[in-house]
Amino acid sequence: MRVLVDGDACSRLDEIVRICRKGDVELHVFHDIDHELDLDYGEEHFVMSGADSADYALLAVCRKGDVVVTRDTRLASMVISMDIACLSDSGREYLGKDIDNMLADRYMTALERDHGIRRPVRGKWPKAKKRNFETFLPRVILRERQRLSAAV
Numbered sequence: 001m002r003v004l005v006d007g008d009a010c011s012r013l014d015e016i017v018r019i020c021r022k023g024d025v026e027l028h029v030f031h032d033i034d035h036e037l038d039l040d041y042g043e044e045h046f047v048m049s050g051a052d053s054a055d056y057a058l059l060a061v062c063r064k065g066d067v068v069v070t071r072d073t074r075l076a077s078m079v080i081s082m083d084i085a086c087l088s089d090s091g092r093e094y095l096g097k098d099i100d101n102m103l104a105d106r107y108m109t110a111l112e113r114d115h116g117i118r119r120p121v122r123g124k125w126p127k128a129k130k131r132n133f134e135t136f137l138p139r140v141i142l143r144e145r146q147r148l149s150a151a152v
Helices: 013-022 053-061 073-081 096-114 127-151
Strands: 002-006 026-032 043-047 067-069 085-087
Touching: 002 013, 002 053, 013 026, 013 127, 026 053, 043 053, 053 073, 067 073, 067 127, 073 085, 073 096, 085 127
Parallel strands: 002 026, 002 067, 026 043, 067 085
Antiparallel strands: none
């Protein structure tokens, strides 16, 4: 049972480290050499810079029972297709029934950007979202531990 984090696309690393340390959960953070992180718990996995290089490195090692945390919906779609739990950094669990709409929205946003249309920038994280993540991640970790032990 491990928590794997897409370090290139996750803004909640401090909370994840704290939760993993408290729950004695193995933590692995994947990021390219262009990103600088200061981890005091868990393992950092550096990959060469390039589009989605950290994503593919994470995909290569994830297995059933793991929990993946990412903001990248494309990575999330690949992870959930492998029947692995995946959370956004806002505390929302990516589910198969929602992922198609999220990928379509991602595609439309890219088209809008190509045509010079900008969506409004999000502000600071609301405290409710922060609390949601801090309560939901431990629940998902516990659920995956139970699921893994039941499979053995």
